[in-house]
Amino acid sequence: MLIPGVCALVAVLVPSVLIHFSIIDAYTAQILTLSGINAIMALSVNIICGVTGQLSLGQAGFMAIGAYSTIMLTSSAHLPLAVSIVLAGVITAFFGFLIGFPTLKLEGDYLAIVTLGFGEIIRVVLVNLKKWTGGPNGKQFPTILTLNPAVAYLVIIGTLALLIILVQNFVRSTYGRAVLAVREDEIAANSTGIGVFKYKMIGFVIASFVAGIGGALYAPFIGFVKPEQASFTKSIDYLIFVVFGGMGSTTGSVLAAFVLTYLQEFLRFLQNYRLLIYPVILILVMIFRPQGFLGMKEFSFVRAFDWITVKISGRNGASRGKKHTATEEHNV
Amino acid sequence: MNTGSIFLQQLINGLSLGSIYALIALGYTMVYGIVKLINFAHGDVMMMGAYAGYFTLVALGTTASGSVQVSPLSLLLAFIAAMIFCAILALLIERFAYRPLRNAPRLNSLITAIAVELILQNTMRVLPFVGPDPRQFPTMVTKSFSLGPVSISNIQLVVIVLSALLMLALNYVVTKTKTGKAMQAVSYDMQAASLMGISVNRTIAVTFVIGSILAGAGGMLYATAYPQIDPVMGYMPGLKAFIAAVLGGIGSIPGAMLGGVILGIAETLTKGFLSSQYADAISFSILIIILLVKPSGIFGKNKTVKV
Amino acid sequence: MSDEKNLVLQAADVSIVFGGLCAVSGFSCDLYEGELAGLIGPNGAGKTTLFNMFSGIYTPTSGQISFWDRRNDVHVINKMNPAQLNKLGVARTFQNIRLFGNLSVADNVRIALHNLRTVSPVDVLLRTPRYRRDEKIMSERTAELLELFKIGSKENELAKNLPYGEQRKLEIVRALASNPKLLLLDEPAAGMNPQETEELMNMIDFIRKEFHLTILLIEHDMKLVMGICERIMVLDYGRVIASGKPEDIKSNPQVIKAYLGSEAV
Numbered sequence: 001m002l003i004p005g006v007c008a009l010v011a012v013l014v015p016s017v018l019i020h021f022s023i024i025d026a027y028t029a030q031i032l033t034l035s036g037i038n039a040i041m042a043l044s045v046n047i048i049c050g051v052t053g054q055l056s057l058g059q060a061g062f063m064a065i066g067a068y069s070t071i072m073l074t075s076s077a078h079l080p081l082a083v084s085i086v087l088a089g090v091i092t093a094f095f096g097f098l099i100g101f102p103t104l105k106l107e108g109d110y111l112a113i114v115t116l117g118f119g120e121i122i123r124v125v126l127v128n129l130k131k132w133t134g135g136p137n138g139k140q141f142p143t144i145l146t147l148n149p150a151v152a153y154l155v156i157i158g159t160l161a162l163l164i165i166l167v168q169n170f171v172r173s174t175y176g177r178a179v180l181a182v183r184e185d186e187i188a189a190n191s192t193g194i195g196v197f198k199y200k201m202i203g204f205v206i207a208s209f210v211a212g213i214g215g216a217l218y219a220p221f222i223g224f225v226k227p228e229q230a231s232f233t234k235s236i237d238y239l240i241f242v243v244f245g246g247m248g249s250t251t252g253s254v255l256a257a258f259v260l261t262y263l264q265e266f267l268r269f270l271q272n273y274r275l276l277i278y279p280v281i282l283i284l285v286m287i288f289r290p291q292g293f294l295g296m297k298e299f300s301f302v303r304a305f306d307w308i309t310v311k312i313s314g315r316n317g318a319s320r321g322k323k324h325t326a327t328e329e330h331n332v
Numbered sequence: 333m334n335t336g337s338i339f340l341q342q343l344i345n346g347l348s349l350g351s352i353y354a355l356i357a358l359g360y361t362m363v364y365g366i367v368k369l370i371n372f373a374h375g376d377v378m379m380m381g382a383y384a385g386y387f388t389l390v391a392l393g394t395t396a397s398g399s400v401q402v403s404p405l406s407l408l409l410a411f412i413a414a415m416i417f418c419a420i421l422a423l424l425i426e427r428f429a430y431r432p433l434r435n436a437p438r439l440n441s442l443i444t445a446i447a448v449e450l451i452l453q454n455t456m457r458v459l460p461f462v463g464p465d466p467r468q469f470p471t472m473v474t475k476s477f478s479l480g481p482v483s484i485s486n487i488q489l490v491v492i493v494l495s496a497l498l499m500l501a502l503n504y505v506v507t508k509t510k511t512g513k514a515m516q517a518v519s520y521d522m523q524a525a526s527l528m529g530i531s532v533n534r535t536i537a538v539t540f541v542i543g544s545i546l547a548g549a550g551g552m553l554y555a556t557a558y559p560q561i562d563p564v565m566g567y568m569p570g571l572k573a574f575i576a577a578v579l580g581g582i583g584s585i586p587g588a589m590l591g592g593v594i595l596g597i598a599e600t601l602t603k604g605f606l607s608s609q610y611a612d613a614i615s616f617s618i619l620i621i622i623l624l625v626k627p628s629g630i631f632g633k634n635k636t637v638k639v
Numbered sequence: 640m641s642d643e644k645n646l647v648l649q650a651a652d653v654s655i656v657f658g659g660l661c662a663v664s665g666f667s668c669d670l671y672e673g674e675l676a677g678l679i680g681p682n683g684a685g686k687t688t689l690f691n692m693f694s695g696i697y698t699p700t701s702g703q704i705s706f707w708d709r710r711n712d713v714h715v716i717n718k719m720n721p722a723q724l725n726k727l728g729v730a731r732t733f734q735n736i737r738l739f740g741n742l743s744v745a746d747n748v749r750i751a752l753h754n755l756r757t758v759s760p761v762d763v764l765l766r767t768p769r770y771r772r773d774e775k776i777m778s779e780r781t782a783e784l785l786e787l788f789k790i791g792s793k794e795n796e797l798a799k800n801l802p803y804g805e806q807r808k809l810e811i812v813r814a815l816a817s818n819p820k821l822l823l824l825d826e827p828a829a830g831m832n833p834q835e836t837e838e839l840m841n842m843i844d845f846i847r848k849e850f851h852l853t854i855l856l857i858e859h860d861m862k863l864v865m866g867i868c869e870r871i872m873v874l875d876y877g878r879v880i881a882s883g884k885p886e887d888i889k890s891n892p893q894v895i896k897a898y899l900g901s902e903a904v
Contacts, residue, residue: 012882055439112516113619117617121616169765171769174749175763176763177742177750184741184742185740186739187733190720192817243439279450279451282443282446282447286441286444287444
């Protein structure tokens with residue numbers, strides 16, 4: 001835990017200091033922080049699609065719930081922002097539980113369609129509940145995160161790092177393995193003593209919580225939110241990160257979110273043609289590298305450290321590191 | 333107008349709208365039945381059909397402002413142009429985007445379908461002679477015929493009659509021709525069908541083509557009835573047609589027809605009696621209810637997994 | 640010491656109907672502790688369907704299935720699902736191997752130890768000492784089992800990359816890891832050459848003694864069935880047509896007729 005913890009701390013603290021002193025400019029800070037939000041959403045998609053094996057096309061709906069909840073909790077209930085964010089995540093997880101009940105009884109394509117439907121219903125409801133949500137024009141929500149790029153980076157990338165650690169801890173555990181077993185073969189998992197519906201639900205609720213947190217951070221950072229945030233189009237955007245990065249790989253999903261967010265900014269000069277190049281690249285990836293960049297492989301700090309120490313100390317004397325609990329060495 | 337006549341009027345409106353949904357739904361259901369792919373790009377094929385018809389009409393001299401009237405002949409030519417254009421489009425999409433992924437996991441094909449959808453929409457946005465702004469579609473002068481308490485317009489008549497004719501034609505092709513039987517065979521068991529000498533590639537291509545021809549016709553009819561077209565016009569009708577296909581039982585041709593009509597009527601009734609804003613939410617709710625109660629749809633069959 | 644043998648599984652007039660088709664009809668049997676019994680019959684006779692009923696995947700349409708768990712309490716298991724049955728002590732393998740392909744060999748076994756866990760979600764998220772202890776116990780037990788069956792060296796390989804024979808072995812090891820009382824093996828020798836079959840026969844024998852199990856297996860390989868089963872039941876069109884010792888079954892005219900047709904009798 002020490003090595004990844006230290007790395008996380010460095011990745012979170014150092015750039016935010018640099019941003020604070022304008023060594024990193026505000027524009028770059030904006031992209032990095034937005035990538036962080038996208039990475040949180042990619043994490044959510046990876047949990048439900050990659051780890052749990054249930055194709056959900058509605059994660060953006062949960063993000064919207066998180067976003068609007070934060071706004072309502074802070075503006076109407078006057079809770080401090082930090083509390084609102086966490087609470088918004090919990091509220092979203094609750095919705096995930098409710099929606100999961102009917103949804104997770106379905107298989108494959110049907111499940112995908114229902115999640116799509118729920119995402120769109122959320123969008124339509126948000127448009128129509130004008131009194132609470134501000135209707136199709138959305139709601140403004142300027143906060144310290146909107147105004148101060150260093151704080152925004154700190155909070156969002158910090159949350160990302162924390163979520164990654166917690167998610168990885170979960171996946172590399174007996175609970176995580178149960179969820180993976182359900183993904184791999186439901187009947188075999190069931191026959192090995194694992195309650196299939198229960199673990200699908202666990203994966204679904206965790207994914208909705210993460211998506212809720214993503215939305216809860218998005219609203220204060222961007223400064224407003226619109227019902228479109230719940231749309232199918234947005235869900236697809238996040239799904240694409242995971243497909244590119246490797247369905248089932250946390251590392252891949254997060255990396256892809258950063259790379260693709262940056263790419264979209266970079267390609268802005270192409271204006272509308274960017275909208276054409278992006279899907280063409282998508283098709284090419286689907287045809288030639290369908291498992292995405294990393295497939296299901298995961299970057300493991302422990303293995304990287306091992307590898308480095310072996311390289312440094314040469315072939316002699318490198319007893320293969322300390323004996324690791326085998327959990328850390330899987331391609332999980 | 334009393335409730336009864338509003339109800340009847342909305343039924344007629346719904347039948348007209350539903351016929352268009354049915355035409356598009358047929359494409360979804362046939363493609364899913366044969367390759368188990370949800371062709372998300374299908375709604376945009378409908379959009380392309382509408383644009384093809386638009387440019388044909390413009391080329392023939394008709395304009396939306398009404399200086400040159402839309403004649404039945406020009407409309408017919410536009411229809412044919414739309415259908416041919418969509419047929420070719422279908423061939424290209426199937427050959428270059430879907431066929432390479434035929435044996436890939438479903439998720440990959442799904443994502444490719446979404447990518448194709450984005451390409452179609454964004455190509456239209458980017459093309460200089462098209463552009464993202466909506467255009468007025470040249471349509472016939474509306475004439476209403478009253479039948480007692482309700483009225484039906486000439487456009488609605490055209491929609492209903494034409495859709496019915498196309499569906500009859502489809503039914504004939506699927507049940508009475510060799511190609512149709514091949515389509516059924518491939519949808520049951522691709523390998524067995526190919527062992528029986530059926531060209532699977534050709535059959536699948538034909539399925540896509542037929543579905544797209546219907547979508548093209550649907551696009552033309554939609555644009556005639558709601559004469560404003562833009563590159564994203566296919567999104568909502570496409571989604572609704574998809575819901576209709578699921579409602580009727582995805583993979584079932586009569587199901588798509590029935591589902592389309594039901595969904596159209598549900599939508600118009602909602603707009604007439606509840607609120608037009610919630611009409612979309614109602615459509616999605618129907619989807620979810622159907623999937624919870626009977627996921628295989630009205631005419632679908634429950635599949636059991638062999639352990 | 641009492642001479643009376645304990646029942647493990649008892650089927651009383653069990654039938655199951657799918658749509659209009661009666662897949663199993665009036666099946667009865669008593670399975671005692673420590674037995675190694677075989678279930679044979681032509682394809683489509685209903686053998687796997689029976690297994691699916693015993694392991695909770697299907698619910699019988701009529702009849703009753705009873706199972707005696709590790710503490711010898713009896714349960715009527717008709718309506719139980721596979722996870723519940725696994726916890727009670729039933730484990731199985733599948734006709735078409737169902738491993739967790741993208742997970743490592745070790746993980747495949749570890750998952751079967753899931754119900755031994757003592758950790759709560761909080762322990763997992765915070766990596767408490769209790770979590771480490773649980774993981775250590777599971778890893779040790781996994782390594783033990785894998786070594787016993789000589790696939791310990793492949794611990795970290797992905798299950799889907801194992802050669803076919805080892806995949807079948809792994810499936811059995813996974814079933815054993817859940818500490819069952821009754822082991823159902825569905826065509827364990829399918830696709831194996833004679834040498835592998837021989838090894839499998841020894842393995843099954845070894846398992847029975849070492850783990851104190853009751854084993855019921857479905858097989859088409861007559862050498863294996865005749866070689867290790869103490870008792871054989873023959874199914875045809877969902878009905879038991881013969882039951883008894885291997886020698887009796889071999890020469891039973893009904894059985895021969897079912898497999899080879901009436902001319903062969």
